[in-house]
Amino acid sequence: xxxxxxxxxxxxxxxxxxxxxxxxxxxxxxxxxxxxxxxxxxxxxxxxxxxxxxxxxxxxxxxxxxxxxxxxxxxxxxxxxxxxxxxxxxxxxxxxxxxxxxxxxxxxxxxxxxxxxxxxxxxxxxxxxxxxxxxxxxxxxxxxxxxxxxxxxxxxxxxxxxxxxxxxxxxxxxxxxxxxxxxxxxxxxxxxxxxxxxxxxxxxxxxxxxxxxxxxxxxxxxxxxxxxxxxxxxxxxxx
Amino acid sequence: xxxxxxxxxxxxxxxxxxxxxxxxxxxxxxxxxxxxxxxxxxxxxxxxxxxxxxxxxxxxxxxxxxxxxxxxxxxxxxxxxxxxxxxxxxxxxxxxxxxxxxxxxxxxxxxxxxxxxxxxxxxxxxxxxxxxxxxxxxxxxxxxxxxxxxxxxxxxxxxxxxxxxxxxxxxxxxxxxxxxxxxxxxxxxxxxxxxxxxxxxxxxxxxxxxxxxxxxxxxxxxxxxxxxxxxxxxxxxxxxxxxxxxxxxxxxxxxxxxxxxxxxxxxxxxxxxxxxxxxxxxxxxxxxxxxxxxxxxxxxxxxxxxxxxxxxxxxxxxxxxxxxxxxxxxxxxxxxxxxxxxxxxxxxxxxxxxxxxxxxxxxxxxxxxxxxxxxxxxxxxxxxxxxxxxxxxxxxxxxxxxxxxxxxx
Amino acid sequence: xxxxxxxxxxxxxxxxxxxxxxxxxxxxxxxxxxxxxxxxxxxxxxxxxxxxxxxxxxxxxxxxxxxxxxxxxxxxxxxxxxxxxxxxxxxxxxxxxxxxxxxxxxxxxxxxxxxxxxxxxxxxxxxxxxxxxxxxxxxxxxxxxxxxxxxxxxxxxxxxxxxxxxxxxxxxxxxxxxxxxxxxxxxxxxxxxxxxxxxxxxxxxxxxxxxxxxxxxxxxxxxxxxxxxxxxxxxxxxxxxxxxxxxxxxxxxxxxxxxxxxxxxxxxxxxxxxxxxxxxxxxxxxx
Numbered sequence: 001x002x003x004x005x006x007x008x009x010x011x012x013x014x015x016x017x018x019x020x021x022x023x024x025x026x027x028x029x030x031x032x033x034x035x036x037x038x039x040x041x042x043x044x045x046x047x048x049x050x051x052x053x054x055x056x057x058x059x060x061x062x063x064x065x066x067x068x069x070x071x072x073x074x075x076x077x078x079x080x081x082x083x084x085x086x087x088x089x090x091x092x093x094x095x096x097x098x099x100x101x102x103x104x105x106x107x108x109x110x111x112x113x114x115x116x117x118x119x120x121x122x123x124x125x126x127x128x129x130x131x132x133x134x135x136x137x138x139x140x141x142x143x144x145x146x147x148x149x150x151x152x153x154x155x156x157x158x159x160x161x162x163x164x165x166x167x168x169x170x171x172x173x174x175x176x177x178x179x180x181x182x183x184x185x186x187x188x189x190x191x192x193x194x195x196x197x198x199x200x201x202x203x204x205x206x207x208x209x210x211x212x213x214x215x216x217x218x219x220x221x222x223x224x225x226x227x228x229x230x231x232x233x234x235x236x237x238x239x
Numbered sequence: 240x241x242x243x244x245x246x247x248x249x250x251x252x253x254x255x256x257x258x259x260x261x262x263x264x265x266x267x268x269x270x271x272x273x274x275x276x277x278x279x280x281x282x283x284x285x286x287x288x289x290x291x292x293x294x295x296x297x298x299x300x301x302x303x304x305x306x307x308x309x310x311x312x313x314x315x316x317x318x319x320x321x322x323x324x325x326x327x328x329x330x331x332x333x334x335x336x337x338x339x340x341x342x343x344x345x346x347x348x349x350x351x352x353x354x355x356x357x358x359x360x361x362x363x364x365x366x367x368x369x370x371x372x373x374x375x376x377x378x379x380x381x382x383x384x385x386x387x388x389x390x391x392x393x394x395x396x397x398x399x400x401x402x403x404x405x406x407x408x409x410x411x412x413x414x415x416x417x418x419x420x421x422x423x424x425x426x427x428x429x430x431x432x433x434x435x436x437x438x439x440x441x442x443x444x445x446x447x448x449x450x451x452x453x454x455x456x457x458x459x460x461x462x463x464x465x466x467x468x469x470x471x472x473x474x475x476x477x478x479x480x481x482x483x484x485x486x487x488x489x490x491x492x493x494x495x496x497x498x499x500x501x502x503x504x505x506x507x508x509x510x511x512x513x514x515x516x517x518x519x520x521x522x523x524x525x526x527x528x529x530x531x532x533x534x535x536x537x538x539x540x541x542x543x544x545x546x547x548x549x550x551x552x553x554x555x556x557x558x559x560x561x562x563x564x565x566x567x568x569x570x571x572x573x574x575x576x577x578x579x580x581x582x583x584x585x586x587x588x589x590x591x592x593x594x595x596x597x598x599x600x601x602x603x604x605x606x607x608x609x610x611x612x613x614x615x616x617x618x619x620x621x622x623x624x625x626x627x628x629x630x631x632x633x634x635x636x637x638x639x640x641x642x643x644x645x646x647x648x
Numbered sequence: 649x650x651x652x653x654x655x656x657x658x659x660x661x662x663x664x665x666x667x668x669x670x671x672x673x674x675x676x677x678x679x680x681x682x683x684x685x686x687x688x689x690x691x692x693x694x695x696x697x698x699x700x701x702x703x704x705x706x707x708x709x710x711x712x713x714x715x716x717x718x719x720x721x722x723x724x725x726x727x728x729x730x731x732x733x734x735x736x737x738x739x740x741x742x743x744x745x746x747x748x749x750x751x752x753x754x755x756x757x758x759x760x761x762x763x764x765x766x767x768x769x770x771x772x773x774x775x776x777x778x779x780x781x782x783x784x785x786x787x788x789x790x791x792x793x794x795x796x797x798x799x800x801x802x803x804x805x806x807x808x809x810x811x812x813x814x815x816x817x818x819x820x821x822x823x824x825x826x827x828x829x830x831x832x833x834x835x836x837x838x839x840x841x842x843x844x845x846x847x848x849x850x851x852x853x854x855x856x857x858x859x860x861x862x863x864x865x866x867x868x869x870x871x872x873x874x875x876x877x878x879x880x881x882x883x884x885x886x887x888x889x890x891x892x893x894x895x896x897x898x899x900x901x902x903x904x905x906x907x908x909x910x911x912x913x914x915x916x917x918x919x920x921x922x923x924x925x926x927x928x929x930x931x932x933x934x935x
Contacts, residue, residue, distance in 0.1 A: 054827060073837070074830035084831050092821045092828065099817050103832050153833070298745060344925060351686055352885075354745060355877045356925060362874055363918040557753055564746060612761060615754035622746050623736055 004063075005030045005157055005189050006051070006082075011060035013043075013050045020046045022213035023060070028157070033183060033190045033203055037235060038210035044193045045087060045161055047210070052084050052159070053077050064157070079106070083155035087162040087193075090146035093135030097126055097145055100134050104149035119152045122178055139166050147175075151182070158183075160192040164199055172199045179203065197239060209234045252409040256433065258482060259402040262395070263440035265474045266447065272470040276477035277542045278582035280535050283481045284555070285562025285578030286488060287531035292560075293568035294492055295524035296504030298350065301341055301357030302559045304364060305334035305529035307550035309536030314546040323476075323541065331533030338529025342522050358553065365551035387465050389455070391472035396448060398475075403437055410434070473541050480538050481575065484531050489571050491527060500524055532559075554611070558585065561618045565625075584614050653786045658907045664792040664861070666899025667799030671854030672872045673879035674802065674891055675847030681886040682823045682843045684741065685734055688748035690851050691873025692755035697722065697855025698864040699759055702767040711777065715856050722852030726845030734844060752873070760866055767864040777860050791860055798857060803892045810888055819843065823886065875902075878921045884931030894932065 006028040013021040020043045028034045038044050049055045051062050053074040061070045069077055078084070091100055101119070105112055120127045123144045129137060134145055143166045150158060164172040180203040183190050194200045201221070208218040211234050219227050224239055231239055265272030288302050309330040316326035341360060345353050410430045417423045451467055491497050503510045503517050511517045540546060558581050566577020676690040697718050704714035733751060737743040772778045779790045810816035822829045822839050829836050855868070862868055875898060880886075883894025898917055905916040924932060 052831065054830070073835070075833050075835045078831065078833040086828070086831060089825060089828060092824050094820055094824050095817060102814075103817050103821055103834070106833050149832070298742065300749070344922065351741060351745065352881055352925065355686070355881060356921065359874050359877065359918050359921060362870075363915050367915050554753070557749070560746065560749075612754065612757045615750055615757060619733065619747055619750045619754070622743055622750065623733070 002029050002031070004028065005065060006191065007063040008047070008051065009061045009063070011047065011050060011062065012058045013046060013055050014058060015046060015055065020213055021050060021057075021060075024210075024213070024215050026208045026215045026218060028189055028191045029206065030189050031183070031187055032205035033180065033192070033200075034206045034208065035197065035200060035204045036191070036193050036208045036210055036215075037197055039235060042210045043213045044210055048084065048159055048161055048191075048193065049086075051077075052082065078153070081154070081156040082159060083150045083153040083157070084159045085146050085150035085161060085163065087165060091134040091142050091149065094133060096133055097130045097137070100145060100149055101152050104153045107154045115152055119148045122151065122182075123148050140168065140171075143167055155188065157189045157191065160190065160194075162193055162195060164194060164196050169199070172196070176200055176203050201239065252406065252413045255402050255406040255409055258478075259399065259406050259437060260440075261478055262399045262402060262475075263437065263444065265471060266444045267440060269470075272474050274586055276474050276538070277586060278579050279477040279481045280539045280542060281558050281562060281582030281585070282575045282578030283484055283535040283538070284532055284559040285566065285574040285581065286481070286484060287528050287535060288556075288559035289563045289568060289570075289574040290488065290492075290528040290531070291524055293563060293570070293574065294497065294500045294504065295521055295528075296507075297342075297345065297521060297524070298354040299341070299357045299525075300354045300553070300556055300560075301361035302528075302532060303361050303551045303553060303555035304341060304357075305338040305532040306536040306539070306555055306559075307364070307548075308337050309334040309533030310539050310546050310550045313537040313540045314544075317540065323537075327534065327537040330537050331530045334533025334536060335526040335529035338525045338532070339522050342525035345521055346518050358556075361551060361553060361556060365548050368548040368551070387469055388472070389452075389464075389468065391475060392448065392451075392468055395471060395475050396444065398479075399441070399444060403441060406437070407434065476541055477538050480534055484534060485571070485575060488527075488531065492571070496520075496523070558582065561614065565618070565621050581614065584617065585611070653784050654907065656784060657786050657788070658904055660788055660792055660796075661907075662900035662903040663796045663799075663896075664899075665903050666896045667795045668854070668858045668862075669872070669875050669879060669899050670799050670802065670892055670895035671857060672851065673876040673895060674806065674888075675850040675854070676876055677880050677883075677886070677888060677891040678819075678850075679844055679847040680880060681888065682819050683734075683840050684823075685744050685844070686741075686748065686880075687844075687847065688745065688873075688877075689729075689751040689755060690847070691876050692752045692759075692869045693722070693725065693848050693851035694855040694872050694876070695759060695864070695866075695869025696725075696755055697852030698859040698862070698868055699763055699767055699855075700852065701856030701859050702769050702864045705769065706767075711774070715853065718856040719849055719853045722849030723845055725852070726848030727841065729848060730841050730844040756866075756869060759869065763864070766866060769860045769863050789861065795857065795861065799892075799895075803889075806888050806892075875917060878917055880931070881921055882924045882932060887931060890931055897932075 004027045008024055008026050011021050011024040012019070024043070024047050026034075026036070036044050036047070046055060050057050053069075053072050053076075057070050061068055063069070064077070064080060064082060067080070069080065092103070095103065101116060102112070105115060107115065120130075125141055126145055126148055129141065134142060137145065143163075147160070147163055150160065164175070167175065176199055179190065182188070192200065197204075201224075204221045206218060206220055207224070209216045209230065216234055217227070217230055224231070228238055231237075264275070284302070284306060287305075288299075291297050291299050291302070312330040312333055313323075313326045316330065317323065341357060344356055410433075414423060414426050414430060417426055455464060492500070499510070499515055499520055503515060503520055507517050536550065539550070559578070562578030562581040563574040564577065565580055566575065567573025672691060672694045675693075676687055679685055679687050679690075700721060701714050701718045704717050705711065708714055708717075729751065733747050734744065737747060776790055776794055780787045781790050781793075782788075810819065818829070818834050818839055821832065822834060822836050826836050829839075855864075855872075858868075878898055879891050879894045882898060883890030883892075898920060901920055902917055909916075
């Protein structure tokens with residue numbers, strides 16, 4: 001029986017006086033890839049950041065592995081097994097590639113080199129530039145580094161905010177395949193926000209649609225065609 | 240005629256009233272006449288500081304410089320026999336120019352770094368004057384002739400009468416324009432009480448002046464004339480300079496120039512893109528601020544006739560800052576209120592100290608520092624608790640309180 | 649003319665002075681580098697350290713113990729200050745400036761209140777502390793060499809700490825992007841508190857270390873406040889190695905001028921600061 005690793009209940013949040021999250025409800029099932037879709041500005045990133053404790057939840061709760069982690073300090077949420085890769089400003093420009101990864105890594109010291117090797121294989125370009133400052137990398141390389149940091153961190157749940165942004169289409173296709181492979185191989189769960197959903201479509205298990213600060217509906221990926229009218233209404237396009 | 244009408248608007252009531260009361264105070268209690276002028280100096284200094292930090296948004300920690308410069312120049316000119324007002328004007332303008340000089344590095348240096356630089360300049364000037372002189376550099380000014388004049392007294396009486404009348408008229412207009420019956424009654428009551436008080440003050444003022452002038456007519460010694468008139472004139476000069484400065488500053492800030500300052504403060508990049516010469520405007524702000532700080536410095540000489548290098552000490556800047564912040568940066572009245580409060584605390588807390596001597600373990604010298612200590616503590620608490628200052632927070636949140644009170648009536 | 653003894657004296661004094669300035673300023677650079685808080689009270693803490701140390705020395709007659717006690721008090725004060733004054737105004741640089749300036753004034757007044765006449769560090773039997781050495785024809789205080797050594801050791805320690813340790817990486821990451829650091833699992837709150845506490849404690853320790861040479865006077869915090877402020881300006885606001893080189897520069901310039909052109913006095917430090925600010929506002933060194 002598949003269990004819920006992350007549960008978000010009636011989450012409310014205010015940013016700069018604006019009521020951005022107006023009661024977000026959804027669940028992420030273990031070992032599955034869940035995607036949250038929605039137009040710009042509906043509150044997708046805010047939802048992720050509120051889960052991570054970066055923004056304050058004024059109402060509602062977040063449960064991770066059964067534990068209520070609402071409004072916990074970010075670093076302790078990370079410690080509990082959630083790895084978050086933000087959409088932008090997601091690496092330290094003044095640290096080297098290796099130092100970024102070292103900082104992200106939070107497991108036993110002896111296992112670092114192995115973990116590093118594994119992650120570098122996913123991103124061969126980073127291997128070449130490992131002693132450069134992250135700020136000296138190209139935009140695309142920085143994104144790769146951000147993803148690498150997300151992966152190198154010990155986690156059960158990986159949350160990605162627009163991971164494909166800034167990466168070349170050819171790369172993205174492959175990346176998603178590798179991601180799914182990684183998830184199944186290592187028994188992880190993935191939650192992501194993605195504008196370029198086309199690339200992620202084949203690997204997604206469950207979809208939620210967000211609009212105006214709430215999750216409107218959710219359904220398994222197989223049922224995309226059935227729900228096309230809702231999708232058209234919320235996103236403005238078909239998938 | 241329209242312009243004249245403007246001066247009689249009901250909302251000016253509070254201003255005229257405060258001024259009238261302030262004018263009356265030294266007559267009612269002579270002991271207050273000697274200490275309060277200095278408090279007004281600090282209020283003026285705070286007002287001038289508000290221009291550079293509150294309106295133009297530049298953190299300057301060297302506000303003591305134009306103050307000290309003007310103080311020294313005024314003192315030296317007075318010693319040469321130059322009349323007070325004539326020494327005030329060049330001193331203030333030179334102070335403004337000097338402050339512009341301090342503002343110049345602001346072209347290359349921004350924000351925090353600039354603040355540190357101004358702090359260093361201020362300290363360096365003080366230290367240099369102290370170290371380079373063989374003895375204490377001090378300029379002592381004797382009695383200032385204008386302050387001993389009878390003309391000052393006449394002026395005082397005239398002003399009191401004018402403002403009394405203005406308060407009366409605007410007070411009545413305010414009552415007339417109030418719609419709600421309850422409020423109207425309450426206001427009439429309050430105004431009535433105030434005017435009884437003012438009438439009494441007027442009586443005291445005019446009768447003591449009359450007695451005094453009679454005595455002068457029948458031959459009063461110079462010393463006794465001095466004792467009567469001097470503190471009153473100093474008080475008048477101090478209060479007037481504060482009031483006039485306040486009016487001028489208000490005029491400047493509400494003018495297009497002032498709006499430019501505020502625009503620059505809020506978003507310097509945007510302002511420069513639109514076409515404003517940001518740096519030039521900053522220098523202008525420094526000049527204006529420096530001039531008013533200079534006026535404060537000159538009036539300071541009238542209050543304390545011996546000028547030492549400590550006029551450049553950071554605690555002068557600190558009082559200006561405290562006053563401006565306590566009262567409310569960026570408001571008009573705020574810094575004046577804050578400055579008065581800060582000055583009052585600084586100068587009058589020392590009256591508490593004799594009581595503390597009885598506690599036994601602190602010497603007199605140590606006790607003189609106690610007010611500064613309390614002021615510093617207060618300053619920290621206010622910055623933490625009331626980030627907009629007393630008046631500023633009132634402007635922001637006070638309307639709630641006002642509504643509540645009004646709804647009761 | 650200028651005798652070799654005079655030059656020797658000037659050079660040694662320059663090095664000593666540089667060390668003292670570095671001790672006063674390094675905490676400031678650490679705190680500013682990580683937290684973007686310019687602790688205007690740093691020099692005041694430095695002076696306080698001197699006073700406390702000498703007081704403890706009178707009580708215990710033990711150099712190391714007095715140092716330790718002063719350092720411990722520094723930690724307590726750092727914690728208190730961070731909690732009560734810095735925390736509430738994170739992200740508001742103006743408020744931070746104003747508050748630390750208030751704290752600086754408060755501490756000055758406090759020191760004048762408690763020790764109105766300053767404190768003299770007594771003559772001791774200890775060779776290192778109070779002894780002299782004869783070099784060429786000049787009598788030089790041994791303790792000056794002690795101070796010089798301490799300065800270099802501190803610099804080396806800082807360097808290693810920052811580049812080779814995990815703490816150093818966390819410090820640099822936290823300086824760059826607080827939010828991201830938390831996402832990377834760094835307990836930023838504790839890091840800030842630790843860094844600030846450490847910076848303040850370092851200031852007190854520095855004051856304690858210079859006290860045998862300078863004694864505890866009210867001029868000490870005033871003088872070293874401004875010198876300490878000049879260091880991040882000249883050396884680069886967030887440059888840890890820059891702080892060291894800047895200390896050397898300012899220390900030497902100040903002492904050489906004091907020896908050979910005494911009329912300039914304190915103004916020379918200011919001139920250097922202005923020149924650097926105008927020519928290279930970011931400071932002479934990058935990181």
